[in-house]
Amino acid sequence: MADRDRQLAEVRAEGDHQLIEIRTKRDFQIAKLREERDHQVTAMRAERDTLQQEGITSCALAAEVAATNVDADPRPPYYGHRTLWPPWRRRSLRPPWGRSSCQYLPYVTRWDYLATMFTEAITVNAPEKLENIQIPKRASYIRMIMLELSRIASHLLWLGPFMADIGVQTPFFYILREREMIYDLFEAATGMRMMHNYFRIGGVAVDLPYGWIDKCLDFCYYFFPKVTEYERLITRNPIFLKRVEGVGIISREEAIDWSLSGPMLRASGIQWDLRKVDHYECYDELDWEIQWQKEGDSLARYLLRIGEMKESIKIIKQALEVIPGGPYENLEVRRLNKGKDSQWNDFESRFISKKPSPTFELSKQEHYMRVEAPKGELGIFFIGDDNIFPWRWKIRPPAFINLQIPPQLVKRMKLADIMTILGSIDIIMGEVDR
Template sequence: MTVPVTRKDLMIVNMGPHHPSMHGVLRLILTLDGEDVIDCEPILGYLHRGMEKNSGKPNNSTISTYVTRWDYLATMFTEAITVNAPEKLENVQVPQRASYIRVIMLELSRIASHLLWLGPFMADIGAQTPFFYIFRERELIYNLFEAATGMRMMHNYFRIGGVAADLPYGWIEKCFDFCDYFLTGVVEYQKLITRNPIFLERVEGVGIIGGEEAVNWGLSGPMLRASGIQWDLRKVDNYECYNEFDWEIQWQKEGDSLARYLVRIGEMKESIKMIQQALEGIPGGPYENLEVRRFDRAKNSEWNDFAYRFISKKPSPNFELSKQELYARVEAPKGELGIYLIGDNSVFPWRWKIRPPGFINLQILPELVKRMKLADIMTILGSIDIIMGEVDR
């Protein structure tokens, strides 16, 4: 709660919102002593889509299409966790080629998400040029997504047991070209931003989080690794085929806004390394393993109709989720994205609980902004990297 104002010289300021709530609203009720922040109370606006509740109801498409609306800047990850949970619950094996394709798409999506963090973050602290630069590379990534999935943002590409379609002819070569080009772009970002004295004045020593404090608050992703904790689910859980690639966890020990920037810049470089290795070693074979189930279900099944035999983006067949429970997680750009799933011998889950990284990471904001200057709030909030779709889902 906000500290009661007992001194006449204290002010209560409402920071935001500045636009309608179609993307969600985060209001900050600030108690100020001049330019110093005494207290901060975050208030979330209404964006709730009821995804967790609706996912257990028949005749809905929550666990197929609308999962991409949690984090609509990293939609491959919301799709990945949505299929990983049932796969683990029912021990569905994913072909090696499909796993490689998934890693490629996930790391491209990680880069796109970090880019669209970097541009607005720099704009929030007064640097407009990077905001325009990041869209060059992001559009190239979306071109690759569109060629493979048919969609630029809401891809609907991951399937239980694989992916919806194989990579089109010439896609791998185009992706190699992007990787080579993007490495030069990252160097340009670093020359423009990293040693800029104005940028350093705004971020260095601002919003410091210690390692023990980060763990106690349940932080994850770059927020955790920037505080000296080398924890990355791609190394810890070894999901998909990440253990087959040579890459390093990016981390810093300072725990401030600059450290979080450096972690994300380093992660984009490591993502390129993984993508290049996956492109070079991608195996042949099937890109999903549920075709046999689909055509074996019945001799006269609708899936045997002519219209379904040649479609490029096929839906997954339904199957019952056994009566058991599990928690599945992936390392999303903003941190640990998890789903707690309970089956009930039905094609619909009895419980479907989302663990969004943005919501967990946002909780430390009031502690970070206290005793800081008013101008530091946008630096700290921007360094957390939240998106309201998963904060209020």
């Protein structure tokens, strides 16, 4: 009993000693934390007193800090990949999985589903340039008219949601009215309102229907005053100016370093438009000017797109007035040149072959083709291999490239400015995830 009592006493003494050490360390740590806290409180009080002397209250400071963005990390939605690359690249597969350059046309309109004519244009222009295929003059003018109508439709559907993002709802209803008129023109010419499948290698699928040119001219005369109406409603609005002026500024050097294109580039003071640079279609035969701004903020990007809609109307009106007659695709050229006894007059050539055909072979060479889409440079790097399937097909979407700069634009900006900045970039996720 005596030994057990002695052992218990030793254990208790040892436990008490350890408890004292733990409590001592705890008290020391608590004292150190209290000292650091007191130092921070003293510094914060001194800063508050200084700010109060300058007329800024601590509540306003706290609100400003809470509403300021620190950083951003845009992550493209790779989980929603639309698999628009593999069907054309799989030259070892047979249809329906492998697609030739002609068979792939109905799929490309899903990239930028608000400017579908441009995705069709780049899809047919790449094989045409690769094989040096000449298209009839009338087909080139028809393409140009369709492209500019599609540019207006894309800018309209940018303007409405952009204004809604910053708290202005009325323009959204106005732009839908005009956009539906453009879609009526598309439907009359192509049979479809959005996914047209209208362009062909060597021209277009069908000629313009009777009366279409007059209806398109009527739209041009109707739409130009509507753009002026948009400007009266929006441009000088003081609330709108407070939301966009000086927000999301991109300098000339930053625009070049980030490989920006389209309105994002031209709004920063760089007069670069592929319609003037690459001289594709018949743009050089018409009188029009490159729209550009030098401020580089969200307001400059808005003003630039408004100006581009006006210039597109000028281009369409001139093209409609001077559009030549003649064939609308290479098949018609061959048929007319050979006369009535040509094989191109029989049923198989005139009707069956007009559908997307898998027999168009691509020679063994490479080419990069680009067009000036509403959101920027839309390009395709194309490699042929003496096969109906391309060896390489690389898409350069403008929205994906322009999406890389928002982290630099939103730093130290208000959280409410993020919607303004993202809206001014004009991002379409169909191009981003493809």
